[in-house]
Amino acid sequence: MNERKRNVMEAAHALFVEKGYAATSIQDILDQSGISKGTFYNYFPSKNELLMSIFEKINLETDQRRAHVIAGRPVHDKEAFIQQVKVKMEVSKENNLFALFQGVFISEDEELKKFIKQHHISELRWMQRRVIEVYGMRVYPYSIDLAVMMHGMIHHTVHFVMAIEADVNVDQVIGYAMRRVDAAIEEIIHTNDALLDPHVLEKWQPEEERARERKKSRVLQEIGAMQREADERSNELLVFLQDEMREETPRRLVMETVAGTISNNETLMLRIKEFFS
Amino acid sequence: MNERKRNVMEAAHALFVEKGYAATSIQDILDQSGISKGTFYNYFPSKNELLMSIFEKINLETDQRRAHVIAGRPVHDKEAFIQQVKVKMEVSKENNLFALFQGVFISEDEELKKFIKQHHISELRWMQRRVIEVYGMRVYPYSIDLAVMMHGMIHHTVHFVMAIEADVNVDQVIGYAMRRVDAAIEEIIHTNDALLDPHVLEKWQPEEERARERKKSRVLQEIGAMQREADERSNELLVFLQDEMREETPRRLVMETVAGTISNNETLMLRIKEFFS
DNA sequence: TACCTGTTAGAACAACAGTACAAAAATTGA
DNA sequence: TCAATTTTTGTACTGTTGTTCTAACAGGTA
Known part of the structure; x- marks a missing residue:
């Protein structure tokens, strides 16, 4: 640029x-x-488009900071999750997004509204995925409920705390919400209390992104399958591939080179090529 | 008008x-x-003032519908509480308030922002009071947390459900949130987990309203005290006074007349007179 | 009728986002 | 170096917005 x-x-x-x-x-x-x-x-092209560009830049920065937080840590690391959530709130605060995002809605500009809505959905999608990663597949049927609940609690509380200028910081709010979710999960699973279909967000995702996620998940699935019957050396390489896969932009050449040295790698190579195609 | x-x-x-x-x-x-x-x-005076007038009219209608719901039922009636919460969501939906309220924030009009903020605070104040009434004084130390949590969960979820056009109605969302709060309360009390000071909202209320609420609570307290040692007839009258007190505009003459026929009514009459003064 | 008062209609105004376009400046490429 | 091309600038313009101004008007009163 x-x-x-x-x-x-x-x-x-x-x-x-x-x-x-x-x-x-x-x-x-x-x-x-x-x-x-x-x-x-x-x-x-317009003032609105400028605003969208700025949003995009902010979102990119958020994603990068989040990727940096999780780097080198297992996906189920709860502390990492907390810090990632915190990143979002910090960015929002720094950029006055609470006011800015709100501000968009009056503009009545359809493009802008759709843009924000899409952003909101992808944020919830992220949270849903992370909730599953942190709490395991047993929360899957309730994952979207938990994501919406958590997102709502945290955003609402932070917003409120800022409005009334209470002496509470973001960490405390997130910690509080996490404790509530922790306890709610046991109860929700025990009573099998689900509100929304965990697939509900899928149809709101752009087709392109969905396809990419499908391919990504196939690669990870294959890695998982191979890990079960791999020797120590292969396992270390597979873990590396797993981590690389979760980066913002996985490096094709590195992945293919590493994958090439693992035995019985035909399916894996195929999946990797599919992913980058 | x-x-x-x-x-x-x-x-x-x-x-x-x-x-x-x-x-x-x-x-x-x-x-x-x-x-x-x-x-x-x-x-x-301006387009903004017109919007505020409309908001005020809507809020008045909400209050009235809520008062109608609780009329003749005990304050701890949870079903009544649920219906009252529902009233708010219905009104929001009917009047497209989700979009309208959002719309206000960009306007950058200080008056309008303050107005909305005040409304938000008084809504949370209402919820805090109702939470205490429904769950009893033991939740008092956590009442503002519960109010914010519940408000956030419900609004966020309803908003989300509307955005993605999910096949879920307001009742289901409120029911879900209530079940979460029910379970959270036990856990919160057990672990004594409080985030915000329950008095935090007071300083954001207009002084006038605070005084009025203080006086109102004194009347209700006195009624409660009298109920403990009242005969059947007096009790019925006290229940009536209680209901009347909770109306939008309690009728002074009716209340004083009824109170006058109850024995040992000196303090009660004093409190009533104070309230109307 | 003459006068006063509050209401009404609509022209006028200022601020705004966005367009049009010719002249000037900068960049590119041979 | 110099001509061709692209980018930038300055300015005037359009159309829409919320708000203000002013003159006409209606209805009551002396």
């Missing part, structure tokens, strides 16, 4: 955080970043 | 529900209600 364009985005971002979206006029952004109107509309 | 003015409010309300706040221009409202701009600004 253009240096100049990034500059405009940063200036706009700062203004949005400081004054809010609606209160920031395009002229403000022009003054702040020292470009002309023509250039602005050369970079961004 | 002026017939014509009510008409304008209704037209605007319908348009806001249908198209959203921002997407409804004042011109739309003028066309719909057949008045001129001058008249509009004679009735309402």
Whole structure:
């Protein structure tokens, strides 16, 4: 991306955080970043599109920070999960997202609304996946309920705490919510109390992303199957492949090279190639 | 209120529900209600003030419907509580408040923001009070946590269910949340796990309202004390006074007359007079 | 009728997002 | 180096918005 364009985005971002979206006029952004109107509309089709670009940048940063947190730790590490949730709240706070996200809804811009909705859904999807990873497959039938419940509790409480300026920090809120979920899980499983179908989010995901996740899960499944009958050396390599697979952008060459040295690797190689195709 | 003015409010309300706040221009409202701009600004100082008037009307209706639900039932009646919560969600749905409330935040209008915040706080205050009434004083130290948790869970889930168009109704969501709260209460009390100070909301309430609630609670306390040593006739009258006290606008004359016929009524009469003073 | 008062209609205004376009500047490529 | 191309700029313009201004109007009173 253009240096100049990034500059405009940063200036706009700062203004949005400081004054809010609606209160920031395009002229403000022009003054702040020292470009002309023509250039602005050369970079961004509209003010809304600019906002979306900023959101995307923030979301990317969130994903990276989350990936960094989990790196080298097992997926069921609860502490890692807590820290990942915290990342989201920190980013939201830093960027004044509570106000910004809200702000979008009035705009009545269909594109923007859809964008936010999609983001919300993918966040819940993430949480659902992580809940299953942390608590195991036995929570699967209740995973979307737990994800929505947790997301609702944390966001709502943090929002509330900020509004009334209570002397409580994000860690405490997340800790509280985690303890509630921990206890609720036993009770929910015991009474088999499910509200929503855990597949309900799938049809709201973009087809492309779904396909990618399907392929990814096939690779991981194959790795899991191989681990059961692998010697020590192969196992270490398989664990590496597993970790690499969970990175933001798994490196194709590295994976194929490593996979190539494992015996009986035909299916695995096929799955990897499928994934990168 | 002026017939014509009510008409304008209704037209605007319908348009806001249908198209959203921002997407409804004042011109739309003028066309719909057949008045001129001058008249509009004679009735309402601004578009925001009009929105606030509509909110106020909706909130009043909510309060009334809630009062109607509880009428003649004991405060600890859990089913009544559930129905009252449902009232709120129904009203929100009917009036598209999820979108409308969101819409307010971008407006960057300080007055409007404060108004919504105040409403949110008073809703939580209501929920806190009701939680204590339903579950008893033993949940008092955790009452604001429970209120925020419940509010967050229900609103978030309903919002989510609507967004993804899941086949789940409000009753199911509220039922689910209630079961979670029921179980959480035992666990929270057992582990003495509190997050927020139950007094935290008080300083955000308008002083006037706080005083009124204090006085009201004194009357109800006195009624409760008297009930313990009352004969059957007095008890029936006390129950009536209790119900009347919980109405939107308790009738002074009726209450004083009834209270006057109960023996040892000096303190009660004093509290009633204080309340109406 | 003449006067006053509050209501009404609609033109006028200012701020805004976005468009159009010609001139100037910067970049590219031979 | 220099011409071709792309990017940037400045400015004027459009159309819409919420809000204000002002003059006409209606209805009651002296």
